[in-house]
Amino acid sequence: MYTYNQLIFPSHMNKNARFLVLAGFSLNGPVRTPFIIREQVDPINILGDCRMAENVRMAREYGITPLILRLNGSHGEAEIIHEESNLPVLQFKTLEAMDESNNIQIHMFPTHMIIEGNYSNHTYYFLDYKRIDDLREAIKEDLYFGNGEVDVEVLNYVPLEGIASTEQYIPFENADDGFNYMSSEDDSDPEEKIQMQLDLLKENLIDDDGVESYFTGELSSFLIDTVLFTDIPYESAPEQLTSILGKFASSKTDEQTVFCSVVLGSDYFSEERYSEENEDLYEEQVENLLSKSPYLSEGVGNHLRHIEVVVGMQDSIDARRPNMQCASTYACMRYSQDDFYNSATNKQLFHINNLLGTELKQDEVAKLSSSGYICIVPSIKKGFVPLSSKNLYPQNSIHSKPHYLRSIHYDVRRVANYFDHYIGEPLPQSLLQNILSQIDSFIDFLIVENPFYQDIKMEVVEFTQSILSLSISFELFGEIEAVRTSLDYVPSSEVNISWQ
Secondary structure (H helix, E strand, O other): OOOHHHEEOHHHOOOOOEEEEEEEOOOOOOOOOOEEEOOOOOHHHHHOOOHHHHHHHHHHHOOOOOEEEEOOOEOOEEEEEEOOOOEEEEEEEEOOOOHHHHHOEEEEOOOEEEEEOOOOEEEEEHHHOOOHHHHHHHHHHHHHHOOOOEEEEEOOOOOOOOOOOOOEEEEOEOOEOOHHHOOOOOOOOOHHHHHHHHHHHHHHHEEEOOOOEEEOOHHHHOEEEEEEEOOOOHHHOHHHHHHHHHHHHHHHHHHHOOOOEEEEEOOOOOOOOEOOOOOEOHHHHHHHHHHOOHHHOOOOOHHHHHEEEEEOEEEOOOOOOOEEEHHHHHHHHHHHOOOOOOOOOOOOOOOOOOEOOOOOOHHHHHHHHHOOEEEEEEEOOOEEEEEOOOOOOOOOOHHHOHHHHHHHHHHHHHHHHHHHOOOOOOOOHHHHHHHHHHHHHHHHHHHHHOOOEEEEEEEEEEEOOOOEEEEEEEEEOOOOOEEEEEEEEEOOOEEEEEEO
């Protein structure tokens, strides 16, 4: 079991910080909502024994706190019907998403209810709460600060009186650990299973309006420059993987003006090179990769520049698992570099003790590298290094200068801070003018103090009682392109930043 306070959810994250995203399949953990595992928590206690937990461990070795997106599985759900009014009043969802979550049930009485969990029970007497809101908050408090196992939302605001006239049990249903999506360790997954995995991946990341593809799902509001996906080895579905993940990264880059790349791995070369019959097992694997080069994928387009495919398997850092893809080590190393946007060729990989199988021959490395793969090779001085890593930015674009972008992202966040203090309060015209005056003074200060900025222009696009939209444009010395951002302030809830 894990508890709610062992995780961090989007409402408590700075979404404008850089994120390394680990997307994939696990045996437990929140489904389809990004989350972070707190540092002192073993990822296996949250995710189960799987590749994603191993990738979290590797990220921590590099001092990275990754953002996790679990794609498979489902949470258990239950609904309480108010007997007197015959209206649905409370919708419950289990914290965990595994088969055992279906064992949780709600025991209803005319005077109280008991949530009978897998690990503990919680009793709520209706007379202790004036409104159904109060009951909801009590259940949430046990979830957030105790060992509660379910979350709850109000569907209809009716009196608690009459919610139950007789004793009854309400079961939780549809909880599933999604085990049927988990990849086999021996690379023996049938085509039908791989297609099922790909369909789920696409469903969670991109949509298509018939003209173009665009990213969708819960990652839309985060600043993401690296996505690691290792659950489907590249050689099992090269065209579909590069299409789904490449289009996601391309669309995400357009939204945030910071380049987003995707790192994929291969399960090849994990065994000894020669069989007992002295047959060279690597020759066929090399030829197969060459025939599936990222440069040769169907529908070659702009999205392919967002894909990096890393070849090589290494000893796992987790003694409970046999091995892991070098893609995980490479993605974490590159993300942790100050100049992560430049090629990582010949940069030291600190957490590879041994490459599995026999080293590839020089001519094989040369062929794979020239076909777009990143090979992990031994180095006398550095242990192991990547070969043929590429630049992640077009060198003639402002995207190739992330020091500009980081400065702009930081300063836009500082502009947003002028509104944070007033969230939850009305925004009359007089207060708006006062805030805008302060921002104008701040912009004047930035133009003088920041050597990058030639001019900063701000415009009020929309102002109503429910939303304020600002457009801010940064013009930089020596650059033709400008960086534009939109800032939407919703007085009742939040400040959202998007990039154009």
